[in-house]
Structure formats: structure tokens, C-alpha cells
Amino acid sequence: MEDVTIQVQGLVARYGEKVVLDGVDLTVKKGELRVILGGSGCGKSTLLKHLIGLLPPSAGSIQLLDVDLATADEPEKQAVLGRIGMLFQGGALLNSMTLHENVALPMEERTHLPTEVIDEMVRMKLAMVGLAEASPLFPPELSGGMRKRAALARAMALDPAVLFCDEPSAGLDPITSAALDELLLSIRDRFGMSMVVVTHELESIRRIADRATMLDKGKVIADGTLAEVEASPHPMVRAFFDRRPEAEGTRSSVWSALGASGGPP
Amino acid sequence: MLSLTGALVREGVLAAEKELATAIAQGGKVEIDLSAVTSIDSAGVALLATYARRLRQDGGSLHLMGARPEVERTLELFPFLEEVPPEVPNRPGWFETMGERGLVAREVALQYLVLCADAAYFTVQGIWQRRGIRWSVVFYEMAMMGSKATGVVGLISFLVGTTITLQSADQLRQFGANIFAVNLIGISMTRELGPLMAAIVVAGRSGSAVAAELGTMMVSEEIDALKTLGLHPTRFLVVPKLLAITITQPLLTILADAAGIFGGFLVCTSYLDIAPGVFFDRLQESLYLKDLMTGLIKSVVFAQLIVTIGAICGLRTRGGADAVGRSTTVAVVAGIFAVIVADAIASLIFYFGA
Numbered sequence: 001m002e003d004v005t006i007q008v009q010g011l012v013a014r015y016g017e018k019v020v021l022d023g024v025d026l027t028v029k030k031g032e033l034r035v036i037l038g039g040s041g042c043g044k045s046t047l048l049k050h051l052i053g054l055l056p057p058s059a060g061s062i063q064l065l066d067v068d069l070a071t072a073d074e075p076e077k078q079a080v081l082g083r084i085g086m087l088f089q090g091g092a093l094l095n096s097m098t099l100h101e102n103v104a105l106p107m108e109e110r111t112h113l114p115t116e117v118i119d120e121m122v123r124m125k126l127a128m129v130g131l132a133e134a135s136p137l138f139p140p141e142l143s144g145g146m147r148k149r150a151a152l153a154r155a156m157a158l159d160p161a162v163l164f165c166d167e168p169s170a171g172l173d174p175i176t177s178a179a180l181d182e183l184l185l186s187i188r189d190r191f192g193m194s195m196v197v198v199t200h201e202l203e204s205i206r207r208i209a210d211r212a213t214m215l216d217k218g219k220v221i222a223d224g225t226l227a228e229v230e231a232s233p234h235p236m237v238r239a240f241f242d243r244r245p246e247a248e249g250t251r252s253s254v255w256s257a258l259g260a261s262g263g264p265p
Numbered sequence: 266m267l268s269l270t271g272a273l274v275r276e277g278v279l280a281a282e283k284e285l286a287t288a289i290a291q292g293g294k295v296e297i298d299l300s301a302v303t304s305i306d307s308a309g310v311a312l313l314a315t316y317a318r319r320l321r322q323d324g325g326s327l328h329l330m331g332a333r334p335e336v337e338r339t340l341e342l343f344p345f346l347e348e349v350p351p352e353v354p355n356r357p358g359w360f361e362t363m364g365e366r367g368l369v370a371r372e373v374a375l376q377y378l379v380l381c382a383d384a385a386y387f388t389v390q391g392i393w394q395r396r397g398i399r400w401s402v403v404f405y406e407m408a409m410m411g412s413k414a415t416g417v418v419g420l421i422s423f424l425v426g427t428t429i430t431l432q433s434a435d436q437l438r439q440f441g442a443n444i445f446a447v448n449l450i451g452i453s454m455t456r457e458l459g460p461l462m463a464a465i466v467v468a469g470r471s472g473s474a475v476a477a478e479l480g481t482m483m484v485s486e487e488i489d490a491l492k493t494l495g496l497h498p499t500r501f502l503v504v505p506k507l508l509a510i511t512i513t514q515p516l517l518t519i520l521a522d523a524a525g526i527f528g529g530f531l532v533c534t535s536y537l538d539i540a541p542g543v544f545f546d547r548l549q550e551s552l553y554l555k556d557l558m559t560g561l562i563k564s565v566v567f568a569q570l571i572v573t574i575g576a577i578c579g580l581r582t583r584g585g586a587d588a589v590g591r592s593t594t595v596a597v598v599a600g601i602f603a604v605i606v607a608d609a610i611a612s613l614i615f616y617f618g619a
């Protein structure tokens with residue numbers, strides 16, 4: 001089953017008592033760019049962390065590159081982790097190392113390439129995200145968007161088979177963000193890698209998504225090609241694509257609760 | 266003309282590297298035939314780029330030819346920097362480093378004075394204003410910096426008191442001056458060792474805690490957020506700690522004095538055959554209120570030094586988690602150093618003043 005990269009069945013995720021994901025199913029095929037949508041706090045980052053095995057599922061199963069990370073032994077797990085890249089929402093660069101060292105780190109740890117070749121690879125990857133000049137800087141010396149791009153360079157360091165991106169274009173200007181989308185598409189086309197991208201940018205979604213999954217209240221409320229998802233009548237989906245605040249029904253204001261017309265007599 | 270074959274990917278790069286190394290050895294114009302390369306990844310591309318760069322340095326050039334479309338597209342994907350950007354900025358010379366350190370020292374000194382002035386101002390102002398001081402925070406800090414330190418301070422002072430009495434007992438016995446061990450332990454604990462032991466423990470516990478707390482807030486932009494909310498960080502964070510430690514440190518010092526003297530008492534009564542009653546009479550004769558007060562005044566000064574130094578180290582933190590670690594270390598070292606220097610100065614003042 002090499003053409004299925006990620007297979008999630010009935011995933012339940014909890015933080016203590018609080019259930020964040022409640023029975024999520026998700027299938028990502030090889031070479032597919034899957035966009036995860038959903039309101040803030042609905043559990044998108046949590047889903048990604050489960051997919052890459054950082055958090056163990058409370059129930060359900062996750063197959064990543066045909067391995068169940070929850071039950072795999074350590075060498076098997078490391079082999080899979082060596083084939084994925086993750087761009088964390090906050091960047092998660094190591095602040096005590098320069099950009100160059102940050103990107104070189106996974107290469108040094110997981111390959112036996114000569115230093116000179118690694119240096120060249122680092123330069124290529126940093127140049128791809130437009131940070132060739134910034135390689136001797138430390139992350140705290142960068143702007144938020146630059147940190148994002150550097151983190152993407154690190155996630156791509158080893159030409160992963162699966163790339164996970166948590167809001168890659170948040171905090172970027174529209175031009176850089178469009179260039180980033182192009183970059184994601186071109187490396188996907190070149191290496192046939194699968195990608196799971198969390199994003200809120202409508203434009204970006206329209207540019208990159210092959211298929212999309214929308215989460216709400218711990219469940220998948222829409223799943224399919226972008227067109228299928230966009231056509232869904234679910235109110236949350238409509239609110240998202242039509243850019244309207246969701247009609248929250250029963251929320252009352254101070255005035256409607258206590259004002260002249262409302263409230264108990 | 267060198268012909269590479271197979272997959273030029275991460276795992277196979279080492280083999281190809283040998284072939285490339287021999288091919289470019291004689292320099293000049295080297296051509297590489299890629300028609301038999303089935304696939305390539307970024308490691309393979311980087312390998313070719315590395316050797317092209319080496320060859321160029323020696324005046325030669327590298328030409329790739331016959332690549333399959335997929336291979337060519339991958340080669341097109343990755344940028345090649347004509348010029349390698351410098352990896353590390355130039356190291357400054359000795360004089361420059363020293364000059365810079367001097368400037369930093371001046372800046373720190375100024376910033377420290379401003380912090381102390383602000384703290385003094387906000388304390389006085391806070392006491393007059395109705396909601397000036399957040400007393401609940403002060404009490405919380407008193408528990409953290411005072412109550413929680415009692416165990417360590419008591420134990421260490423007890424051990425120091427015992428040790429000092431034991432060490433001096435032999436000397437005193439030779440002169441038949443056993444009884445002076447009481448004077449010795451009483452005066453040295455109250456004037457010197459009690460305040461010092463309490464301050465060193467607190468510098469290690471609370472100086473570091475203050476620096477770590479403020480440092481973390483600094484790097485996560487919380488301090489900036491406080492400023493935007495109209496809260497002065499000194500008033501909001503430093504003043505409660507200063508007030509708390511000003512109250513707890515003398516109490517800790519009294520505890521240290523008592524624990525040390527108790528240690529001495531045990532040694533005197535058991536090892537030096539001094540009767541308990543005699544011990545206390547002698548202690549009362551030899552101790553003056555002035556000795557105790559000197560120690561307590563010093564302890565307040567030490568406490569203020571510890572908190573303000575911890576605060577300045579925290580507020581000067583720039584960068585990330587490692588920077589917080591460094592400021593914490595500096596806070597402890599500088600705190601203990603300042604306490605000992607202040608103690609030396611105080612001894613001089615009291616010596617010449619008396």
C-alpha cells in the first residue's frame with residue numbers, strides 16, 4: 001500500500017479530561033497536498049502532533065508511511081522520522097544555533113554526508129526560502145516571517161517523503177506567501193512528496209490544495225477535493241468560505257439580557 | 266568525461282564522490298555525463314555543486330550534460346549561489362572587545378542605577394497610594410523567598426556554627442581559655458556568619474529565580490506586553506520582591522544566628538565541658554544588641570543587592586532559552602560576589618566607625 005502515506009482511523013485526542021479530537025478519519029495519498037482547515041483552537045496543531053507521533057493517541061490508529069508510530073520500536077520509528085519534515089507553528093528553531101547550524105543539524109544527525117556537501121545543501125535550502133544572506137544569524141535576530149521560512153528550510157533539509165506544515169504563511173506578506181506556495185508546489189511535484197498543510201489563508205488554499213479536510217468540535221465536518229468541500233452546506237464550512245462570522249444563535253448581549261425589551265419581567 | 270550512473274541520492278553519494286574526486290583532480294574543464302543517472306535528490310545536487318565550486322577555485326569549470334528531464338528539473342529547482350556568503354562575521358580584535366566590554370559595563374551600571382531609583386520611587390509611591398502595592402504578591406514572594414529557605418539556611422548555619430566551634434576549641438584549650446569559645450561563636454555568628462550564610466543561600470535560591478523569571482518574560486515579549494499595558498515592569502515585578510525580601514531576610518538571618526549558636530552550644534557543652542547555664546550567662550555578657558543590629562542591617566542590604574542584581578540580569582536577557590540560562594548563572598555569581606564585597610565594605614565602616 002505504498003500509495004497511501006497517512007491513514008488515520010477513529011483518532012481520539014485528549015489533554016487530560018478535555019477531548020480535542022473525537023473520532024477523526026483521514027487518508028492522505030502519496031504526492032497529495034492535503035490542507036487542514038478549521039477555526040482557531042479546533043485541534044489542527046494537535047492533529048499534526050499526533051500524525052508525527054509526538055503525542056500518543058487516546059484511541060484509534062495512525063499509520064504513517066505504513067508504520068504505526070504508537071507501537072513501532074525505536075529503530076523503526078527513527079527510520080520514519082528521518083523521512084518526514086515538520087514546520088511547527090512557532091518555528092521551533094534552536095535559538096542557540098545559527099540558521100546554518102539549524103538547517104545542518106538534521107543532515108549531520110541522520111546522514112553520513114561530508115561536511116562540505118552538507119554546507120552546500122544548507123546553502124541551497126536557505127536560498128530556496130530566500131534566506132541565503134541570513135545564514136550566520138541566530139533565530140532571535142530574525143523577524144517572525146524569516147523564522148518561519150528558516151523553519152521550512154529545516155523541515156525540508158532531508159527531502160522528506162512527507163512534509164507537515166503548521167500555518168506556513170501566517171505572518172508573511174502576500175508576495176512571500178505566494179512564493180512559498182509556489183515553492184511547496186514545486187518541491188511536491190519534483191519529489192512526489194505528500195504534504196499536510198494547516199492554513200487559514202483562502203487564497204493560499206485555492207492555490208495549493210488537492211484535497212481539504214475541515215475540522216470542527218473534534219470531528220471532520222468536510223473532506224474531499226477542494227471543490228467538494230467548498231460545496232458543503234455545513235454552516236461552519238459556509239462561514240469559513242463566505243468569510244462570515246458564524247451565526248452563534250443564542251449569544252446574548254448585556255442589552256438583550258438586561259435591557260428594556262429583553263430579560264425576565 | 267566522467268559518466269555517473271544510478272541513483273544520485275543521499276545513500277549513494279559517497280560512492281559517486283570518489284569518482285568525482287578523481288575526475289576533478291587534474292582540474293581544467295571537466296564534463297559529467299548524467300544520462301545514466303536515474304534519480305537525484307538534494308544531497309546529489311549539493312555534491313555536484315560542491316565539486317563545481319572546488320573546481321572553479323582552481324580555475325577550472327564543471328559542465329553537466331545529458332540529464333534526463335526529471336533529473337534536469339530537480340537540478341533546476343535548487344539555487345546555486347555564485348558567491349558563498351561568509352559563515353561567521355569577522356571576529357573583533359582584542360582592543361575592540363575590551364572597548365566594547367567597557368561600554369557594556371557603563372550601560373549596565375547606568376541601567377542598574379535607574380532600576381534602583383525606580384524601585385525606590387515606586388516603593389515609596391506605592392505605600393502612599395491606595396492600590397500601589399500588590400500585597401498578595403508580596404506575601405506570596407515572602408513565602409517563596411523566605412519560608413521555603415528556612416530549612417537550608419537553618420541546617421547550613423547549624424553546621425557552620427558547629428564546625429567553627431570545634432576548630433577553635435583545640436586552640437583555645439591550649440591556653441585554658443575554653444570559655445572564650447562562647448564569645449567567639451556568639452560574636453562571629455551574629456556579626457558575620459549568620460547574615461552571610463543566609464544571604465549566600467538566598468542568592469543561590471532567589472537571585473536565580475528572579476533572573477530566570479524576568480529573563481523568560483523578556484524573551485517571550487511579556488515585558489514588552491506589560492509596558493504596552495501601561496505597567497512599569499519595575500513596579501509590577503521588582504518592587505513586590507524587594508519588599509518581600511526586605512522583610513524575610515532579617516528573619517532568616519535571626520534564624521541563621523540562632524542555628525549557628527545552637528551548634529556552638531552543643532559543642533561547648535559536650536566537648537568543652539561548659540555547663541549550659543554558664544554558656545548562656547557568658548553569651549549574654551559578650552553579646553551586645555549592637556552586634557545583632559549590625560548583622561540585621563547588613564542582611565537587608567544583602568537582600569536588596571540580591572534582588573536588584575537578579576532583576577537587572579533578567580531584564581538584560583536577549584535571545585532565547587540559552588540566554589535565560591546564562592543570565593541566571595550571572596545573577597547567582599554576581600549576587601554572591603556583591604554580597605561579599607558589601608560585607609567587606611561594611612566591616613571597614615563599622616571598624617573605623619566604632
Ligand SMILES: Nc1ncnc2c1ncn2[C@@H]1O[C@H](COP(=O)(O)OP(=O)(O)OP(=O)(O)O)[C@@H](O)[C@H]1O
Nearest residue numbers: 015018020038039040041042043044045046047089
Ligand atoms: N498542551 C496542552 N494542554 C492542554 N490543552 C491544550 C494543549 N495544547 C492545546 N490544547 C487545547 O487543545 C485545543 C486545540 O489546540 P490546537 O493547538 O490543536 O488548536 P489549533 O487548531 O492548532 O488552533 P490555532 O489555529 O489557533 O493554532 C485548544 O482548545 C487548546 O486549548
Ligand SMILES: [Mg+2]
Nearest residue numbers: 044045089166
Ligand atoms: Mg495551531
